[in-house]
Amino acid sequence: MRADQQVMNQSPRVRFAPSPTGVLHIGGARTALYNWLLARGSGGTMVLRIEDTDRERSTPENVAQILEALAWLELDWDEGPLSQAERSDRHRARIAELVEAGAAYPDTATSEDVRAFKRAHGNAGYRGEPRPGEGAAIRLRVPNAGETVVDDLIRGPVRFENRLQDDFVIARGDGTPLYNFAVAVDDAEMRISDVIRGDDHLSNTPKQLLVLRALRCEPPRYAHLPLLHGPDGKKLSKRHGAASVQELREAGYLPAAVRNYLALLGWGADDDTTFMPTSELIERFSIERVGRASAVFDERKLRWLNGRFMREMPLDAYVEAAAAQLEREGHPEVPGDRERLRAACAIAQEKAQTLSELWPLVRFLFEPPLEDPKAWSKVMRDGAGPNLEAALEALRTAEPFDSTTLEAELSALVERLGVKARDVYQPLRVAITGTTVSPGIFDSLAALGRQRALERVEAAVERLRDRSDSG
RNA sequence: GGCCCCGUGGUGUACUGGUCCAGCACGCGGCCCUUUCAAGGCCGAAGAGCGGGUUCGAAUCCCGUCGGGGCUACCA
Structure with missing residues (x-):
């Protein structure tokens, strides 16, 4: 039953834990993918947990979008989606435990107080004392001595001095738990064995480790992925x-x-x-x-x-x-x-x-040819009219009307005419598609079918004739 | 500012002391193929941020420096 026993030597339990404060980003998608690949490659379990404890920014629409994005990527999960906000009772219970044990305490200090403390103590981490009061937040007691080391699977050991770490807030004045606390509790209680997430969480990890230690829980392994950047080298946005x-x-x-x-x-x-x-x-x-x-x-x-x-x-x-x-x-x-x-x-x-x-x-193939004046002026000139008329005959007689036969007939025609292949093929292409770019011309003709091909080429011939009559 | 992470061509990466005057892929340039555009084939330009060390020998180890990034909330 103890979390640490479950974690060791078992197939991995991983989680993807997006916060629904926006759409799923490429970086988030990659994090989800890496978790998923690890789980699927090892017979492990993938948990989807929505970190929706940000009351302002989390919306159901964003949750729906994220689920949709994962579905499209065909990344599935075995447990969840779980809502972190809905586990608030668990978090509160754990906080109460810590307060009772003296490992956490209520404090009415404001962020200004904290800044002042740090200024006065040469940047050392804030240390408060129990100060219950209206709207007191709960802070975790952080030891002054020693260091907290994150033994990262990707980066190796990363050390953080405890004396620089604040007694950070784990619950707001109204009692609602904060992210770094909720995450640590959830990872432990969900028996997550491997936390794979973005590098931007590396600095948060010692906080979570401190929470876990106070709670006497065995921490998961951590792997912090390098962030994705845009072409300008800045964080992808x-x-x-x-x-x-x-x-x-x-x-x-x-x-x-x-x-x-x-x-x-x-x-x-x-x-x-x-x-x-x-x-x-x-x-x-x-x-x-x-x-x-x-x-x-x-x-x-x-x-x-x-x-x-x-x-x-x-x-x-x-x-x-x-x-x-x-x-x-x-x-x-x-x-x-x-x-x-x-x-x-x-x-x-x-x-x-x-x-x-x-x-x-x-x-x-589905609509009439496009009107592309540039294509016409570029291709439909000089011998285009006569060449198309000659091609008409080949289109009428080709039997069957398929790509292979058309190729044979039309290349024979090119030969007879003594012109360049493109002088026949490009006008044909423009005649049936209206543009100079299309799939292979023989394939295109065959797919169109004899009747529609003839109609279009005939129309083009007409048009060219009108033009030369009047011009 | 403090703490932390990172640094191979334009981009993604391989190689963790010699087999590398650095390989592969995308992109880029040229040529070929060719009915357009792609695809495909061939060829080419382009890189270890910088400075010190350690060593017979460094892209690979150490230090410094510069550069980029992250965190630094009663956000996640």
Whole structure:
């Protein structure tokens, strides 16, 4: 029953403990991922705990967003979500214990009093004495002697002198427990074996250790991950482009690619492996190989990785992902036409690096050609008209109307005409899509189907004829 | 200011004393392939913050310095 006995030599119990004061950030997502990888790779248990003791900033909407982001990332948990605020009774009970034992005391000192004390004592930690009173906060008694060392899994031992540590507040004047106390109690009572969290908590850890010691609880192991920075070297924030999981999703990234990329931010399997499916991540991940230096989130590499995942995905899964994306983007009618969507995916799969690049490539299959004056003026000139007319014949007679046959017919045509391939293919591309960029031209024609292809090319021929008549 | 963490090319990283005049990947430049754009192939530019030590020998160990970051709340 004792917490320390449970912790030792068992499969790890980890927790992801976001505070719902905003959306789930990329840094938070990576923390969640590392916890999850450790749990899944070792038959351990993942606990999700919402640290909602900040009464002002925590909102149910933020909780919902975080849960949604985790769901999208396909990071699941075994216990929770638990609400830290709802465990307030436990925290209060523990505080009462400490006060009774004299390990904590009520104090009416204000923060100004504390500052004054520190000034007068050469920056030493604040030491008060029991001063019960209206609105007295509860402070933990911190020993003057010795040091508290955090034996970090990633950084090794980190030492903090106790004499510099304040008798810090563990409960507000109204009795509500504070973060550093609640966390320590929860980690102990939930029998967490490994606390994996951001580096920004390293300085908090001695406080939590002090709480645990006062409570006579065995502390968990700690691993503090280096923080993620933006391209400017500053702490990652909303100003740095797609900084939240939500934005990553909207930008058309695949969860598996995001997992792979995030795993690589601060951790590497070995010298030359970058592309790793999640199963491999789970198998190879280890806290010991996590680096100590902060990393910069670089969306360009994510894009590349995402492209690889997109290309190597089975078509069925690709179609599902595409359908979800197109629906999100406001083309709800497209996913309904599975047959055509599938054809579209088949020809665009190797072209798109993100799901959001899909629609521009395949919209010509679902809508009339785009009006792109630049494409026309660039491509539709000189021999474009005659070349298209000649191509019309090939389109009419190609049998079957598939990519292979079209390629054979059209390249034979190019040969006969004695022109450059692009002088036939680009006008065709503009005729059927309205733009100069599309999937392979033969694939595109075949996917469009003979009838619509003919209609579009005929219309383009007409248009070119009108133009030369009047000009 | 105090305490703490970190420092290999633009970015992520490999290598913890010799096999490294530093490898891989993204990005960048060039070439090839080629029906556009991608993809793919080949080639290339680009790095150990700086200064001292220790050592026969340092990216790797020590010290200093500079730089970046975090914490420093009756926030989490």
